[in-house]
Each structure stands twice: as C-alpha cells, then as structure tokens.
Amino acid sequence: xxxxxxxxHAQDGQARTGVISTPRGEIRTPAFMPxxxxxxxxxxxxxxxxxxxxxxxxxxxxxxxxxxxxxxxxRLGGLHxxxxxERPILTDSGGFQVMSLSDLRKLTxxxxxxxxxxxxxxxxxxxxxxMEIQKLLGSDIVMAFDECPALPADRKRIADSxxxxxxxxxxxRDSFGDRPGHMLFGIMQGGLEQDLREESAxxxxxxxxxxxxxxxxxxxxxxxxxxxxxxxxxxxxPEDKPRYLMGVGKPDDIVGAVKRGxxxxxxxxxxxxxxxxxxxxxxxxxxxxxARHAEDPRPLDENCTCPACRNYSRAYLHHVFKSNExxxxxxxxxxxxxxxxxxxxxxxxAIAAGTFDAWEAEFHAQRAQGDIEPL
Amino acid sequence: xxxxxxxxHAQDGQARTGVISTPRGEIRTPAFMPxxxxxxxxxxxxxxxxxxxxxxxxxxxxxxxxxxxxxxxxRLGGLHxxxxxERPILTDSGGFQVMSLSDLRKLTxxxxxxxxxxxxxxxxxxxxxxMEIQKLLGSDIVMAFDECPALPADRKRIADSxxxxxxxxxxxRDSFGDRPGHMLFGIMQGGLEQDLREESAxxxxxxxxxxxxxxxxxxxxxxxxxxxxxxxxxxxxPEDKPRYLMGVGKPDDIVGAVKRGxxxxxxxxxxxxxxxxxxxxxxxxxxxxxARHAEDPRPLDENCTCPACRNYSRAYLHHVFKSNExxxxxxxxxxxxxxxxxxxxxxxxAIAAGTFDAWEAEFHAQRAQGDIEPL
Numbered sequence: 001x002x003x004x005x006x007x008x009h010a011q012d013g014q015a016r017t018g019v020i021s022t023p024r025g026e027i028r029t030p031a032f033m034p035x036x037x038x039x040x041x042x043x044x045x046x047x048x049x050x051x052x053x054x055x056x057x058x059x060x061x062x063x064x065x066x067x068x069x070x071x072x073x074x075r076l077g078g079l080h081x082x083x084x085x086e087r088p089i090l091t092d093s094g095g096f097q098v099m100s101l102s103d104l105r106k107l108t109x110x111x112x113x114x115x116x117x118x119x120x121x122x123x124x125x126x127x128x129x130x131m132e133i134q135k136l137l138g139s140d141i142v143m144a145f146d147e148c149p150a151l152p153a154d155r156k157r158i159a160d161s162x163x164x165x166x167x168x169x170x171x172x173r174d175s176f177g178d179r180p181g182h183m184l185f186g187i188m189q190g191g192l193e194q195d196l197r198e199e200s201a202x203x204x205x206x207x208x209x210x211x212x213x214x215x216x217x218x219x220x221x222x223x224x225x226x227x228x229x230x231x232x233x234x235x236x237x238p239e240d241k242p243r244y245l246m247g248v249g250k251p252d253d254i255v256g257a258v259k260r261g262x263x264x265x266x267x268x269x270x271x272x273x274x275x276x277x278x279x280x281x282x283x284x285x286x287x288x289x290x291a292r293h294a295e296d297p298r299p300l301d302e303n304c305t306c307p308a309c310r311n312y313s314r315a316y317l318h319h320v321f322k323s324n325e326x327x328x329x330x331x332x333x334x335x336x337x338x339x340x341x342x343x344x345x346x347x348x349x350a351i352a353a354g355t356f357d358a359w360e361a362e363f364h365a366q367r368a369q370g371d372i373e374p375l
Numbered sequence: 376x377x378x379x380x381x382x383x384h385a386q387d388g389q390a391r392t393g394v395i396s397t398p399r400g401e402i403r404t405p406a407f408m409p410x411x412x413x414x415x416x417x418x419x420x421x422x423x424x425x426x427x428x429x430x431x432x433x434x435x436x437x438x439x440x441x442x443x444x445x446x447x448x449x450r451l452g453g454l455h456x457x458x459x460x461e462r463p464i465l466t467d468s469g470g471f472q473v474m475s476l477s478d479l480r481k482l483t484x485x486x487x488x489x490x491x492x493x494x495x496x497x498x499x500x501x502x503x504x505x506m507e508i509q510k511l512l513g514s515d516i517v518m519a520f521d522e523c524p525a526l527p528a529d530r531k532r533i534a535d536s537x538x539x540x541x542x543x544x545x546x547x548r549d550s551f552g553d554r555p556g557h558m559l560f561g562i563m564q565g566g567l568e569q570d571l572r573e574e575s576a577x578x579x580x581x582x583x584x585x586x587x588x589x590x591x592x593x594x595x596x597x598x599x600x601x602x603x604x605x606x607x608x609x610x611x612x613p614e615d616k617p618r619y620l621m622g623v624g625k626p627d628d629i630v631g632a633v634k635r636g637x638x639x640x641x642x643x644x645x646x647x648x649x650x651x652x653x654x655x656x657x658x659x660x661x662x663x664x665x666a667r668h669a670e671d672p673r674p675l676d677e678n679c680t681c682p683a684c685r686n687y688s689r690a691y692l693h694h695v696f697k698s699n700e701x702x703x704x705x706x707x708x709x710x711x712x713x714x715x716x717x718x719x720x721x722x723x724x725a726i727a728a729g730t731f732d733a734w735e736a737e738f739h740a741q742r743a744q745g746d747i748e749p750l
Contacts, residue, residue, distance in 0.1 A: 040695055040702045045682070068669070068694040076672055076690050084686040294443065297451055307420070311459040315451050319443040320415055326701060327415045 004140075004183050004210065006242050010352045014234070014261040017351040020211075020242055022140050023181045024080070025087045027055040029242060030258045030351075032344045033090060033266035034337055038063050039073075039083040042271045043326075043333040046085045052306070052334065053341030056088040056141075058266040061133050062097030065123070066116045070136040078138030090141035090266070092246070093130045093172075093187075096148055096215075107147065109164070127171035139182070143213065144172035146187045151221045158191035165189045165215075166203040173207045183210035185244060188237070191216055192229055201236030211242035214262070218247040227256050234261035251280055251343055255363055258347050259356070270340050274333030277321045281339060282366040286314075288332065292374045293318040306338035307331065379515075379558050379585065381617050385727045389609070389636040392726040395586075395617055397515050398556040399455070400462045402430040404617060405633045405726075407719045408465060408641035409712055413438050414448075414458040417646045418701075418708040421460045427681070427709065428716035431463040431516075433641040436508050437472030440498070441491045445511040453513030465516035465641070467621070468505045468547070468562075471523055471590075482522065484539070502546035514557070518588065519547035521562045526596045533566035540564045540590075541578040548582045558585035560619060563612070566591055567604055576611035586617035589637070593622040602631050609636035626655055626718055630738055633722050634731070645715050649708030652696045656714060657741045661689075663707065667749045668693040681713035682706065 006029075008018040020027040034041045034049055036057045041049050049057065059079055064070060076082050079089055095112070098105060102114035102123075111126030130145035146165040149157050169186050176184045186204035190196030204212060214233050217226045226248075234243050244264040245257050254265055270280065279286040281301040286293075288300075299309040300317070308317065308331035320328040343363075350359035381404075383393040395402040409416045409424055411432045416424050424432065434454055439445060451457050454464055470487070473480060477489035477498075486501030505520035521540040524532050544561050551559045561579035565571030579587060589608050592601045601623075609618050619639040620632045629640055645655065654661040656676040661668075663675075674684040675692070683692065683706035695703040718738075725734035 038695070038698045038700055039691070040700045043701045045702065045705065067698060068690070072670055072690070075670065076688060082688070082691055082694075084691075295447055295450065313451060313457070315443070315447070316414070316457055316459075319457075320413070323413045323442060325413060325415045326418045326704065327420065329701065330420065330705070 003180055006211070006240065008240070010354070012351045012354050012356040013259065015258050015347070015351045015356045016261060016263060017348045018263070020088075020183075022088050022183070024140055025055065027088055027264075028344075028348055029263040030344055030347055031055055031264045032254065032340050033058045033264065034271065035060070035266055035268045036083060036085070036089075037268070038067065039079060041333075041337075043275060043329045044271070044337070046083065048334060049085075049337065050087070052337040053345060054337070056090060057085055059089050059091045059137060059139065060097060061091050061094035061130060061137070062101065064091075064137060065094060065125075065133050066118055066121075070133040074136040074138075080138055088140040089138070090264075091134045091137055091139035091143065093143040093145040094125050094133070095130070095146045096246070098125055099148065099150075109167075111145075112147070127168045128175045131172055131175040135179070141183045141185060141211070142176060144169045144184065144186045144209070146189060146215055148189060148216045148219065149191070151191055151216070151219050153191060155191075155193060155196075158189075158193060159196055162189040162191075162196050162200050166200060169204055170207050173209070185209055185211040185213050185242075187213040187215035187246070188233065189216045192221060192225055194229075194232055197229065197233045198236050201233070205238060209241070211244060211264075212237045213244040213246050215246050217245065218249055218253070223253060223256070226253070227260065230257055230260040230262065251340070252364075252367070254340070254343060255347070255360060258351075259360060270336030271333045274331075274336045275329040277328070277332065278336075279317075279332050280336050281371070282363075283369050283371050284367050286371050288314065288317045288328075289321050290318075296375055298372065298375075300335055301339075304335065304339065304342075306335045308335040378555055381586070381615065383615070385729070387726045387729050387731040388634065390633050390722070390726045390731045391636060391638060392723045393638070395558075397463050397558070399515055400430060402463055402639075403719075403723055404638040405719055405722055406430055406639045407629065407715050408433045408639065409646065410435070410641055410643045411458060411460070411464075412643070413442065414454060416708075416712075418650060418704045419646070419712070421458065423709060424460075424712065425462070427712040428720060429712070431465060432460055434464050434466045434512060434514065435472060436466050436469035436505060436512070437476065439466075439512060440469060440500075440508050441493055441496075445508040449511040449513075455513055463515040464513070466509045466512055466514035466518065468518040468520040469500050469508070470505070470521045471621070473500055474523065474525075484542075486520075487522070502543045503550045506547055506550040510554070516558045516560060516586070517551060519544045519559065519561045519584070521564060521590055523564060523591045523594065524566070526566055526591070526594050528566060530566075530568060530571075533564075533568060534571055537564035537566075537571055537575050541575060544579055545582050548584070560584055560586040560588050560617075562588040562590035562621070563608065564591045567596060567600055569604075569607055572604065572608045573611050576608075580613060584616070586619060586639075587612045588619040588621050590621050592620065593624055593628070598628060598631070601628070602635065605632055605635040605637065626715070627739075627742070629715070629718060630722070630735060634735060645711030646708045649706075649711045650704040652703070652707065653711075654707050655711050656746070657738075658744050658746050659742050661746050663689065663692045663703075664696050665693075671750055673747065673750075675710055676714075679710065679714065679717075681710045683710040
C-alpha cells in the first residue's frame with residue numbers, strides 16, 4: 001500500500017523547503033492550504049483553486065460533521081469525491097471550532113459535548129470520534145484532537161489544557177491505528193510558555209507522529225508574541241517531520257513563520273478578505289470598495305498573472321463590489337489565493353537558492369511602498 | 376469598415392436557422408442570450424459563459440446608466456473591455472426597466488423621467504439619450520427606445536403606447552445614424568391585438584431596421600396567449616432580418632417561439648433559477664433544496680456534460696445550497712446556461728436537418744417523464 005514521506009530539499013537559515021508525498025499527490029513545502037470549510041473554498045471552483053498553485057486543502061471536521069455529516073460523506077464516497085478535489089486534504093480535529101463556534105460546551109476528560117451553531121442539535125466529540133470522523137471523510141492528513149484556550153490565559157489554565165491535549169494526543173494515536181497512505185499529526189500546545197511548549201513537544205515525540213503542528217497561536221496574541229514563540233517552538237520538534245502552524249495568516253505572518261522553520265500553514269484570510277472587498281498584493285492591502293478605484297483602469301497589481309489582474313480593472317472590481325455581484329468575491333478570492341500561493345512559490349525558490357534573506361528584504365520593501373498612487 | 380449581415384441557412388416549418396455576422400463574431404441563430412445586467416452574468420466568469428455556447432450577451436442600459444454610468448464605461452474603453460467579454464453584446468433600450476424597476480416615472484412625448492431604484496437620483500431617458508448611452512457602452516446590437524404597457528391593458532392604452540413607441544422608433548433611427556458594424560433593431564408593440572401588431576410592424580418596416588423585436592410579450596399574458604400572438608406576429612416582419620423575442624423564457628417557451636419563427640431570445644431565468652436552487656433539465660425542473668436529494672449520488676442529469684453534472688452529485692449541490700455557499704449558485708447557473716444553450720444547438724441542428732418536429736416531440740416526451748425517481 002502506498003506510503004507517505006517527507007523529504008527536505010534545502011534549508012536556508014531556519015527556513016526549509018521540501019516535499020510531503022502522499023498517494024494523492026505531492027505537497028510542496030512551505031505550503032499554504034486554502035480552507036474549504038464546508039466542502040468548498042468559498043467562491044472558487046476547485047479547478048481554480050488548483051490553478052492558483054494549491055497542492056492541498058484544509059477541511060473542517062466540526063462543520064462537516066454537523067452538515068452534511070461524516071457518515072453521509074463516507075456513503076457518498078468520501079470528501080475528495082464529494083467536493084471534486086482529488087488531491088490531498090488535511091482535516092482539523094474539530095476541537096478548535098467546537099471551542100470557538102458552538103454553544104453550551106461541556107469539557108471533560110472524555111471529550112467535549114456541545115450544541116451545533118446551525119440547528120442547536122447536541123453532539124459529542126472525543127479523540128476517538130474525531131479520528132473516526134476524519135477517517136470517514138477520507139482525510140490524508142489527520143489532526144490529533146486537542147483543546148486550546150484563547151490567549152491571554154493564566155499559566156495554570158494553559159498547562160492543564162496542554163496536558164489534557166497530550167492525553168488526547170495519545171488517545172488519538174491509539175485510535176488512529178495503522179493507516180498506510182494517511183498521516184497523523186500531533187499538536188503542540190503550551191501558549192507562550194517556553195517550558196510548557198517543550199514539555200508538550202517532548203510528550204508528542206514520545207507518542208510519535210507523522211508531523212507536528214504548533215497549535216494555540218494566532219488566537220489573539222499578536223504577531224510579535226507569535227514570532228517570539230516561533231523563535232523557539234519549532235526547534236523542539238523533529239527536523240525530519242513537517243511542522244504545521246495552524247490558522248496563519250497574513251502574508252507577513254506567513255513569511256515570518258517560514259523564516260522560523262514552519263512548513264505548512266492554513267488560513268481563511270484570502271477567501272474571507274476576497275468576499276469583503278480586501279485584496280492582498282505585494283504592495284499591501286487594497287480596499288476595492290474605496291471610491292478612489294471607481295474609475296481606475298489599472299489592475300489590482302500589474303505584475304500579477306491571476307484572472308482578476310489580467311482581465312479586469314480596479315474600476316470593474318469596484319463596480320461589481322458596489323453592485324453586490326457574485327463575481328466580485330469570486331475574482332478577489334482568486335486574486336488573493338493566487339497571491340498567497342505566489343509568495344509560497346517564491347519562498348520555496350529562494351530557500352532552494354539560498355537567497356531567502358534577500359527575498360524577505362524585497363518582500364518587506366515592496367510592502368513599505370504601499371499601494372500605487374490614485375490616478 | 377466591417378459590416379453586419381444576417382444569413383438564413385435553413386427553414387423547417389416556420390423555424391429558421393442562420394447566422395448574424397458582426398465584427399465581434401458570429402451569432403448562430405436561433406440564439407439564446409444570457410443576461411449580464413450589471414456587466415456580469417451573475418455567478419459566472421465570462422469565459423464560463425462562453426463555454427456554455429453563448430455567442431452574445433445582453434446588457435441592461437437602465438442598470439448600467441445608473442451604475443457605473445455610461446460615460447464612465449466609455450472612458451474605461453467600453454462595456455466589452457470593462458466586463459471582459461469581447462464577443463457581441465446586445466443592449467436593451469432601458470425603456471422596459473424604467474417602467475418595471477424605477478420609482479416616480481413621468482412619461483411624456485419627449486421621453487421618461489424617473490428616479491433610480493438604487494439611490495433615488497433623478498434621470499431622464501429619451502430615444503436620443505438611449506441611443507447615446509448604447510453607443511457609449513459600445514453595444515453591437517442597439518435596441519430602439521420603446522414603451523410597453525403591462526398586460527392586461529385596454530386596447531386604447533395599448534394602441535396609444537404602440538404609436539408612441541413607433542414615433543420613438545423613428546427618433547431612435549434618426550439618432551442612431553449610420554454606424555457600420557453596429558445594428559439597430561426596432562421593437563414591434565401592439566399587445567395581443569393582431570391589427571395593432573400589423574400596424575406596428577408596417578411602421579417599423581417603413582423606418583427600416585437591421586432586425587426586429589417582438590416586444591410587449593412575456594409580461595404576464597401566459598404562454599397560450601404569447602404563442603397565439605407568435606402565430607402571426609413574426610409573419611408581419613421581413614424574412615431576411617433577425618426576429619428577437621424579448622425576455623423569453625422557460626425552455627418550452629423558447630422551443631415554441633423558435634417553432635414560430637423567432638431567431639433570438641434573452642432571459643434571466645437560467646441564472647436567476649440557478650441562484651435560487653432551481654435546475655432545468657431535459658426532464659423538467661428540479662428544486663435541489665428538496666430533502667430527497669440530500670444523499671443522492673447521481674448528477675442532476677446523467678446525460679449533461681456541464682461541470683455541475685460531470686463533477687458533482689445532487690447530494691453535494693443540496694449540501695452547498697443548504698450551507699449558502701457561493702458555489703451552489705455558480706454550479707447551478709452554469710448547468711442552466713449549459714442546458715439552455717444545448718437546446719439552442721439541438722434546435723439549430725434539427726432545423727438544418729429538417730427534423731424540427733421530431734426533435735420537438737422528443738423534447739416534450741422527455742419533459743413529460745418528469746425528474747428521475749428518488750433512490
């Protein structure tokens with residue numbers, strides 16, 4: 001049966017580039033994973049997501065277990081077939097969304113009971129059930145079930161939560177079993193406490209996973225604190241396994257994370273921003289709803305090769321946004337996903353060439369210029 | 376300078392097939408024109424609209440004059456460039472939408488004054504201004520400015536309105552002038568009164584147009600009354616010019632109109648239905664929101680080659696509709712436009728082969744079967 005592997009091709013400082021191989025295809029790292037929460041990357045056809053350069057999508061266990069249901073997706077042939085994406089899919093464990101989205105949570109050693117934010121129905125999620133759901137979905141990269149406190153939180157809360165997550169990590173590992181062709185990732189917790197991060201990493205390594213996530217960041221602590229943690233946390237993890245920073249982020253967050261040794265990331269930002277009229281370019285962020293774009297014949301970014309920039313003016317994008325037309329979110333999402341994937345490709349190339357520092361300096365210099373002047 | 380032409384290739388009964396040639400491309404007739412109201416066919420990329428087989432789009436003068444404005448579109452290079460559709464565009468005159476959408480209309484011999492439904496701003500539209508706007512947009516097929524009463528209306532109202540429209544048709548013709556490569560169509564009115572239809576047609580032919588629309592139908596009179604009018608109205612028009620039935624319709628309306636000698640149609644139905652979860656197939660209409668589709672692995676139509684039917688189950692379409700995902704409207708709109716264009720292609724082929732009656736019988740037989748049985 002086909003196996004999985006992670007091969008590092010080059011390292012430049014702490015930044016690494018390589019390939020995760022799975023039976024469903026290769027994932028070039030550092031990798032950015034667009035989020036397909038409810039079995040769709042909002043506003044995009046999956047063929048278009050692939051065109052932007054994505055090797056892998058993220059699916060949300062919490063959303064899919066509630067609607068349409070994991071057993072139903074299994075009966076329909078699995079998530080890949082269901083959503084017409086035959087390449088790798090990583091699914092989260094559901095833990096984070098239960099805590100952030102659902103009502104009336106009750107947390108015990110066993111797991112968490114909660115009410116659906118969709119219809120109020122009652123559900124139970126444990127490490128064992130999370131593994132089962134992710135198997136039913138057919139996920140290629142399965143995440144251990146964890147619990148994560150919002151920051152700031154006191155040290156005791158963070159330590160207790162981390163140790164619970166480590167016990168759940170062991171139960172996840174036991175429940176996952178041996179599934180050739182599929183990977184199970186553990187999730188490091190510990191907030192911004194270096195010793196707790198190390199304790200968590202040690203516990204996970206003792207259990208043994210195919211990859212390791214840095215969890216519990218991008219939850220309100222700010223970029224400086226996040227980078228502070230990333231200055232040491234990846235170093236606690238095995239060099240020969242992928243390191244995944246969950247829920248990150250803005251372009252400069254991504255670049256800073258890669259610089260610090262992160263191999264994978266995911267975020268709703270490019271698609272969510274696209275639907276609200278925010279475009280990300282080399283020169284920073286653009287609010288296309290701003291009246292200054294109303295008669296501007298120039299593209300969002302004249303150097304960008306995405307369909308939104310090749311074929312449409314800012315004036316058009318402004319018009320369709322003001323008119324609440326679907327194509328507005330479709331085009332800006334496409335642009336944003338394209339831009340995020342372009343950053344990843346450029347970083348992979350720079351790391352391979354040993355020029356990451358120069359690339360990073362140019363990245364920041366272009367952003368410092370700000371958007372082009374109005375005509 | 377490039378000219379336009381209409382060439383009839385075959386006739387079968389009253390049904391005709393041919394080609395309208397314009398500098399921006401050929402329009403195979405009978406033609407169905409998707410509606411791109413606000414410079415976008417809602418939920419579709421223009422490349423995808425083309426993939427469904429559309430040769431020409433319709434743009435709405437009323438909407439575009441209000442937002443983003445005809446002068447602005449002109450400064451940005453015209454509607455084709457603005458919306459990334461380089462093939463032919465037909466624009467309506469704005470008259471119908473002023474009557475159906477705007478507030479506080481005041482109708483005089485000169486034209487109509489109205490308030491925008493978007494921001495309440497005051498606007499004036501006359502035959503001369505309508506011609507100017509359609510020229511600014513860069514429309515390939517320009518419609519004469521007309522007025523149209525909702526049916527039922529009394530004979531005097533219909534006659535007065537038709538005669539006003541005929542005076543406006545003359546002013547439209549005078550104002551349009553000589554624009555090689557662009558066509559001006561007159562619009563026949565007269566409601567369901569045969570003698571008024573004939574009087575209107577005679578007046579238009581005296582003025583002389585590049586094509587003729589049958590206006591004032593599909594405004595509430597029902598299919599039987601519409602077909603009753605189409606049994607004679609096209610016969611009042613020149614055989615060697617395209618005949619355009621405005622705002623039609625459902626698949627069986629379209630087939631019945633082609634049977635009666637209509638060459639062109641437009642309707643928002645495929646895109647509007649798509650956004651509300653209605654799919655049109657050979658076997659009739661499907662409401663994808665219905666719970667019976669929730670676990671159905673079959674496509675909408677196993678014989679359909681559109682992306683929605685090739686790549687997705689009814690269960691997926693049901694799920695994304697229930698989840699309010701954009702891809703739901705995107706996929707169903709694509710399917711519907713594909714199906715409408717497929718009907719047109721099949722009718723063109725059948726007319727050319729002299730087998731239109733047999734094709735029509737099969738069309739109705741398939742619809743009579745109804746949708747496939749639930750699993």
